[in-house]
Amino acid sequence: MIEIRGLAKSYGAHQALKDVTLSIRPGEFVVVLGPSGAGKSTLLRCINRLAQPTAGEIVVEGTPFRSSARDLRLLRRNVAMIFQQHNLVKRLSVLKNVLVGRMADLSPVLSCLQLFPEADVKIARHCLEQVAMSHKADSRADALSGGEQQRVGIARALAQQPKFMLADEPVASLDPKTSRIVLSYLKQSCKESNIAVLCNLHQIDYALEFGERIVGLSAGEVVYDGAPAGVSGDVIRRIYPGLDDPNVLDAAQRLTERRRAAAEAVIAAAAAEGRA
Ligand SMILES: Nc1ncnc2c1ncn2[C@@H]1O[C@H](COP(=O)(O)OP(=O)(O)O)[C@@H](O)[C@H]1O
Ligand SMILES: [Mg+2]
Incomplete structure (x- = not known):
């Protein structure tokens, strides 16, 4: 369970997040829906401490997060991030890219030499299976299509064996058909592994199709938190003030x-x- 309590973030005089309170259960697939500038990326960045919140706290399994080196290490271990641009290493094989997800557990010498224990290779291969990319394990990352690269990005995040997955507009640069395939793999593989997901999206239709729960964010505030079925026209107008x-x-x-x-x-x- 991850609890976000009274989270706020200001950039100078601009309040990007205002008093956001949410709790996410293990294995839950939550979509954060909101227009550009709503504060979706800021929310994820505050959770994984790429950005420092101005106020509020994050409680992971009952323990409030402190900014100690130990807490940061645990955070990096337990929280995986998927970006819009999957940040794969182009020259490396697909399998090696997924093994990067295992590096936190590996000694620096072994990871420098790219010597991965057999157990890690097994985990990486399983994660590739989860996104149906096993057949491309030996291809170079830059030989894949955009949708395939994002599936490998998901496999790399899965290989970290995190408790939480934060996905920041993972399909923003993909066409509609590919977007739905990628979101299906993301949801299905995280369900299989009981990983809770907070997935930012700006597309209403994907949010309603894939989200088990929708958090509507508008101008830094949560304006809806509930089932996709409850997202009425009125809720949409609250999330997107300009229709x-x-x-x-x-x-x-x-x-x-x-x-x-x-x-x-x-x-x-x-x-x-x-x-x-
Ligand atoms: N590093 C930053 N410095 C200043 N303002 C920022 C920074 N990051 C985001 N903002 C501002 O905070 C608001 C929310 O941004 P963001 O979280 O990126 O929204 P979203 O991801 O929903 O598009 C925007 O008004 C944006 O301009
Ligand atoms: Mg964003």
């Missing part, structure tokens, strides 16, 4: 396209049955 926001329009368009595709499939199946 002409391109994210709202994009989502509406993608939903319409998917419904149309589903309808066409049903009609085609009915026509085929009629012919049979």
Whole structure:
């Protein structure tokens, strides 16, 4: 269980986060939904201490986080991060990229020499299986498509065997079809490993499709925290105060396209049955 209590973050006079309180249960898949500038990245960065909160505390399994070297080490061990740009090492093989996720546990000498214990290689191979990338284990990272690279990014984070996964707009640079594949692997593999996920998204339709719980963030404040089914038009207007926001329009368009595709499939199946 991770509890975020009264978290605030200011940059000069600008309050990027205001009094955010949330608790995340083990294995839960939570989507943080909000427009650009809402404070989504700041929230994740405060949790893993890439940014220093101005106020509030984070309690991990009952123990408040202190900024000691020991707490920071535990944090780095237990919290994995997935970025929009997956930051793979281009020249290295896919397997070696995933093994990077094991390096925290490895002596510096061995990791420098890229000598990985057999147990770590086994973990890395299993993580590649979880995102269906085993067949590319020996390929160079830069030979993969964007969606495949992000799946390897997920495998690398899984290899760390974290308790929490923070994903900051993991599909922002991918097309809609690939985005849904990547989000499916992220959700499924974290469920298998009972890892809690906080996933930032700005796309309403993906949030509703994949989130078990939606946290709506607007101008640094939580304006909704609940089931996807409770996200009404009113909630959307609270999260996106400008309804002409391109994210709202994009989502509406993608939903319409998917419904149309589903309808066409049903009609085609009915026509085929009629012919049979
Ligand atoms: N390092 C920084 N210095 C100053 N302002 C920042 C910094 N990081 C973020 N901000 C500001 O904080 C607000 C929230 O940013 P961010 O967390 O990146 O939002 P989101 O990820 O939802 O797009 C924005 O107004 C942004 O300009
Ligand atoms: Mg962001």
